[in-house]
Amino acid sequence: MAARATPLNAADWFCRLVLGGTFAWAAVAKILDPQAFAADIDHFRLLPYPLTLAAGVYLPWLELVCALAVLARWRERGAQGVLAGLCVLFCVALASAWVRGLDVSCGCFGHAAAATNLPLAFARSFGLGITAVLLLRRS
Numbered sequence: 001m002a003a004r005a006t007p008l009n010a011a012d013w014f015c016r017l018v019l020g021g022t023f024a025w026a027a028v029a030k031i032l033d034p035q036a037f038a039a040d041i042d043h044f045r046l047l048p049y050p051l052t053l054a055a056g057v058y059l060p061w062l063e064l065v066c067a068l069a070v071l072a073r074w075r076e077r078g079a080q081g082v083l084a085g086l087c088v089l090f091c092v093a094l095a096s097a098w099v100r101g102l103d104v105s106c107g108c109f110g111h112a113a114a115a116t117n118l119p120l121a122f123a124r125s126f127g128l129g130i131t132a133v134l135l136l137r138r139s
Contacts (some may be wrong), residue, residue: 012138018128026109027067029110034057037060038053042094046093060114065079067083076120079131087128091122091126095123098118106121
């Protein structure tokens with residue numbers, strides 16, 4: 001007998017799709033141009049330049065692997081925990097730039113999306129972090 005889709009299962013599925021889909025889309029955009037993403041990270045003035053280069057190359061791949069794990073429900077608890085941690089990191093970086101009055105692109109969806117509203121980017125990261133935590137608690 002097939003399992004019925006309950007509202008709770010549908011909500012879980014929707015949250016997984018939003019979390020995994022958003023991070024996968026963002027990761028692919030950054031993987032296509034790691035130098036531009038590293039430059040976006042450098043504009044936050046939080047890390048030494050060599051670390052911005054490393055983050056520009058490796059961070060999008062971490063996001064992609066975790067996003068795919070959430071979507072495929074493979075090692076999902078670890079992936080959800082990593083994505084929640086990344087959202088906290090992003091919120092701290094965005095809040096720091098916002099408070100310091102920096103006019104920077106968050107780099108969230110690659111360099112092509114150059115115009116950034118930092119409060120909106122913060123709210124998006126915060127919402128994705130809450131989604132990751134809720135999924136983590138439910139799984």
